[in-house]
Amino acid sequence: MNILDKIVIDKRKEVELKKSIVPISQLEASILFEKTTSSLVHKLRNSNSGIIAEHKRRSPSKAVINQNNSVFDVAIGYENAGACGMSVLTDGKYFGGSMDDLLLARASVKLPLLRKEFVIDEYQILEAKAYGADVILLIAAILTRAEIKALSQFAQSLKLEVLLEVHNEEELQKSKMPSLDLLGVNNRNLKTFTVSLETSKTLSTLIPNDFVKVSESGISSVEAIKELQPYGFEGFLIGENFMKTDNPGESASQFIKQVTS
Numbered sequence: 001m002n003i004l005d006k007i008v009i010d011k012r013k014e015v016e017l018k019k020s021i022v023p024i025s026q027l028e029a030s031i032l033f034e035k036t037t038s039s040l041v042h043k044l045r046n047s048n049s050g051i052i053a054e055h056k057r058r059s060p061s062k063a064v065i066n067q068n069n070s071v072f073d074v075a076i077g078y079e080n081a082g083a084c085g086m087s088v089l090t091d092g093k094y095f096g097g098s099m100d101d102l103l104l105a106r107a108s109v110k111l112p113l114l115r116k117e118f119v120i121d122e123y124q125i126l127e128a129k130a131y132g133a134d135v136i137l138l139i140a141a142i143l144t145r146a147e148i149k150a151l152s153q154f155a156q157s158l159k160l161e162v163l164l165e166v167h168n169e170e171e172l173q174k175s176k177m178p179s180l181d182l183l184g185v186n187n188r189n190l191k192t193f194t195v196s197l198e199t200s201k202t203l204s205t206l207i208p209n210d211f212v213k214v215s216e217s218g219i220s221s222v223e224a225i226k227e228l229q230p231y232g233f234e235g236f237l238i239g240e241n242f243m244k245t246d247n248p249g250e251s252a253s254q255f256i257k258q259v260t261s
């Protein structure tokens, strides 16, 4: 069994438990549920840098990235740096994140927020909305086409944008549908952890232009951005490169200055 299979098994249990404790009616009663969401698509289309900066404490591929910084400081740092959006890992067991992280990020900044999660159930989308997210992630590797369709349509009905993540051509072909807003290519294979920017380049030509193209993971230099831009990528999701430093906001700021100069 690969790591992704393990994560999904745990996630199913977690979602069932949560459902039994916090009913949907309670999520819908959240003040944030009524908040107008802000568009990551719009931000990316009107930006020169396209950086989506991520809050990530650890991951299955890296035990410790950053356990010290508060989400609050990181979020404000990213916003001041000029990031287009912020991604917040909410998985606890494998990434050390939480729903509280999302809530604190929401309380700190106006940036479009992506709930970075292994979404397998509508409940998690309601939860994302109730905790202030603007965008949700759907991972093609763990969902069928029918599930992607149902979950993306549900998210859009709540005015959330949908970032669909693929890693290969098969996942991309199975996933293309109008109810997606952004198409992300993960340069990291979530089953083996190998990283290659070539994945983004190869798949870019197969992504229709109606989707905003995002390149995700393993981006650690401004040169990488310059390399990917000609392939039509308008968004770049960066976590570790900022989070591994003492001051992620400052690192993002330096990086974004270089991208736009």
Ligand SMILES: O=P(O)(O)OC[C@@H](O)[C@@H](O)c1c[nH]c2ccccc12
Pocket: 054, 056, 116, 117, 139, 165, 186, 216, 217, 218, 219, 237, 238, 239, 240, 241
């Ligand atoms: O830290 P990196 O290599 O810059 O990667 C960020 C982001 O792309 C990565 O965290 C990610 C991409 N897709 C995911 C799906 C689940 C969890 C995490 C991810």
